Amino acid sequence: MRGSTVLIILVALLVAGGMFYFNYYRAKKRRELFAGFATQQGWSYVPVNNSLAGQWGGTPFQTGDNRRVKNVLSGPYNGHQMVAFDYSYQTHSTDSKGRRTTTTHNFGVVVLQMPGALPQLQVTHEGIFGGAIANAFGFRDLQFESEQFNRAFRVKADDERFGHAVVTPRMMEMLLARGEIGWRFEGNSLVGWDSGAHNPNEVMNRLALLQQVVENVPPYVWRDYAGVDPRPQEQTPQQLPPQQVPPQQQYPQQAAYPQQPPAYPPQQQQPGGPTYP
DSSP states (O other): OOHHHHHHHHHHHHHHHHHHHHHHHHHHHHHHHHHHHHHHTTOOOEOOOGGGSOOSSSSSSSSSSSEEEEEEEEEEEEEEEEEEEEEEEEEEEEOTTOOOEEEEEEEEEEEEEEEEEEEEEEEEOOOOTTTHHHHTTTOOOOOSSHHHHHHEEEEEEHHHHHHHSSHHHHHHHHHHHHHEEEEEEEEEEEEEEESOOHHHHHHHHHHHHHHHHHHHSSSHHIIIIOOOOOOOOOOOBBBOOOOOOOOOOOOOOGGGOOOOOOOOOOOOOOSSSSOOO
């Protein structure tokens, strides 16, 4: 009997050790993958930065405990600053017998810095039950002229007028074609997320989606709500006052001297456009 107990303990230890090594090896390979990816893109890479868990609110942040931020990429992306990382948190439940279960929730997060701060707006998928059941429980979202879009997405906005100004027919068409993740305006951050771990290809695809979202926001929305115009500004030379040329001295005909052109100061150029953070 004692021998069987010892064997069971040994098998359990071997299984636990094998699982630990497997998780360690998988995490190590993932760190190497993203470190190499960051080098290729000219970005910075940090294995862990848990302070980012408190930078933003809403899904998937500000819930659960043991919040972890790993494999952090940061740097420029097509004129915007970006950050992407693995995010996880834990929740706990207890059954009727007092047994406690811990669940770890994993997400891939990408954040793109926008030209200015906009009011909060969130676009997510309706989910398996669509909007009908959610609306029945009072979780109403904004409705648009496209029923296909209404069935596929939920749009939440603090300002309904702002939500309709952003989600134009052009924006709806783009999201129906490739709106694979949820996203949210939060200050001057455009936060995108999806459940599960992301890979380098998904990071690039999701950054491209967020950039399209920014580009599809109408210019008047940026001007009216953020006070900026993200479009490139044309450079025009500054108009200088005309130079006063002193009258030339009159000389006798026989002593004509070659005329020297007056010296004008070099023209100055105005700065191009506003500099964004």
